[in-house]
Amino acid sequence: MAILAPSILSADFSNLGQQIRLAELGGADWIHCDVMDGQFVPNITFGPLIIKAVKKSTHLPLDVHLMIKNPDNYIESFINAGADYLTVHLEAAPHLNRTVNRIKELGCKAGVSINPSTPVSTLTEIAEYTDMILLMSVNPGFGGQSFIPTVLKKVEKLVELREKLNARFFIEIDGGIDTSTILPSLHAGVDVFVTGSSVFGADNITAAAAKLKNMLNSNS
Numbered sequence: 422m423a424i425l426a427p428s429i430l431s432a433d434f435s436n437l438g439q440q441i442r443l444a445e446l447g448g449a450d451w452i453h454c455d456v457m458d459g460q461f462v463p464n465i466t467f468g469p470l471i472i473k474a475v476k477k478s479t480h481l482p483l484d485v486h487l488m489i490k491n492p493d494n495y496i497e498s499f500i501n502a503g504a505d506y507l508t509v510h511l512e513a514a515p516h517l518n519r520t521v522n523r524i525k526e527l528g529c530k531a532g533v534s535i536n537p538s539t540p541v542s543t544l545t546e547i548a549e550y551t552d553m554i555l556l557m558s559v560n561p562g563f564g565g566q567s568f569i570p571t572v573l574k575k576v577e578k579l580v581e582l583r584e585k586l587n588a589r590f591f592i593e594i595d596g597g598i599d600t601s602t603i604l605p606s607l608h609a610g611v612d613v614f615v616t617g618s619s620v621f622g623a624d625n626i627t628a629a630a631a632k633l634k635n636m637l638n639s640n641s
């Protein structure tokens with residue numbers, strides 16, 4: 422089943438609960454929450470407080486994407502705030518095997534993300550320990566950027582790696598996913614689709630989510 426995970430980064434934060442309900446009505450499967458510290462990426466968003474608030478407004482799984490330095494310092498607080506998936510960046514976690522095991526010890530699903538120019542080969546020793554690998558298809562930090570098409574080759578390499586390892590992690594793609602890029606991503610082998618501006622930036626959030634979800638359902 423292809424999973425639609427709208428990102429609240431592009432939502433109207435003065436009305437966050439209602440915006441999430443609209444996405445849910447349109448068929449969203451997860452809610453993607455982009456945490457940024459202004460250090461690892463050139464933007465600052467929100468912390469565990471907002472995760473706690475989002476948890477109160479939906480029963481959907483929370484897919485928390487940490488674009489922060491020193492993620493080990495914050496694992497517990499994001500899991501206690503309600504993260505169901507917690508994804509750290511390989512580029513920000515020097516002790517990645519310990520970080521991933523810690524997330525799982527605390528009862529949360531563990532994800533690892535790599536930026537567009539980080540090769541899939543860097544994941545060889547960690548992928549099988551994860552529940553999800555997140556491939557960035559934009560340079561992290563902002564919504565509304567253009568899709569980087571070379572990432573589709575990385576998806577195909579990751580599918581091969583998963584088969585070689587006989588592993589079962591989800592493959593998630595994040596950045597520039599809309600009606601023109603979602604099907605090429607699905608056909609390359611993506612399981613989870615993060616959609617920020619194409620859903621929460623749309624005039625009609627419910628219809629935008631439903632259109633993307635229907636495209637996934639009728640092609641998978």
Ligand code: DX5
Nearest residue numbers: 561562564565596597617618
């Ligand atoms: C970017 C974030 C993405 C972003 C996606 O750093 O990780 O999740 O919100 O936004 P769109 O879908 O608008 O590219």
Ligand code: ZN
Nearest residue numbers: 455486595615
């Ligand atoms: Zn993200």
